[in-house]
Structures are given as C-alpha cells and as structure tokens.
Amino acid sequence: MKVLLEVLESDFCPKCAVVRERVERVAKEMGAEVRHLDPIRDSDRIIELGILTSPAIVINGKVRFAGTVPSEEKIKKAIEEATF
Numbered sequence: 849m850k851v852l853l854e855v856l857e858s859d860f861c862p863k864c865a866v867v868r869e870r871v872e873r874v875a876k877e878m879g880a881e882v883r884h885l886d887p888i889r890d891s892d893r894i895i896e897l898g899i900l901t902s903p904a905i906v907i908n909g910k911v912r913f914a915g916t917v918p919s920e921e922k923i924k925k926a927i928e929e930a931t932f
Contacts, residue, residue, distance in 0.1 A: 851880040851927055854906035856899055856914075858887050863917045867903040874923045 855871050857864035868884070875882045885894055887902070897906055901915040905923065907930045918926075 853882045856885040856902045856904040858902050861902050864903045870920050
C-alpha cells in the first residue's frame with residue numbers, strides 16, 4: 849500500500865524545519881510519498897483535515913501529529929500502523 853505523508857509547515861515555525869527533515873528521511877527510507885502543505889496555498893485541505901496548529905503530519909488522510917515534533921521512530925510506527 850502506498851503511503852502519503854502530508855506535512856503542514858510554515859516559515860515562521862521553528863519546529864517545522866526539524867519535522868520536515870525527519871519526515872523526508874523516514875519517507876525516503878520507507879518508500880513513502882511526501883506532500884508539503886502551505887498554510888496559504890493549501891488552506892482548503894488544511895481546513896478539511898481540521899488542523900489547527902503546525903507542524904502537523906497527516907498519514908493517508910489522518911492527522912497523526914499536530915503541534916509536536918515526533919521522533920523518527922514515532923513517525924515510522926505511525927506509517928506502519930497506517931498500512932495495516
């Protein structure tokens with residue numbers, strides 16, 4: 849099953865750069881696709897998902913992390929859970 853990670857990030861968010869780096873590394877390792885959500889350009893999608901804070905990680909359409917900086921291990925585990 850193909851996994852899509854959507855990452856909400858913003859330029860003024862200090863946590864976002866860390867999350868972006870971790871998601872990119874994990875996605876590459878696990879063969880997942882990454883889509884970066886821009887707070888302005890992708891506002892309709894962000895509202896649809898009900899995300900209220902950044903950074904946020906959405907896995908296959910489900911918000912898994914919001915406002916936190918999960919470890920790579922937690923991101924991997926969430927991806928594994930989403931594929932079952």
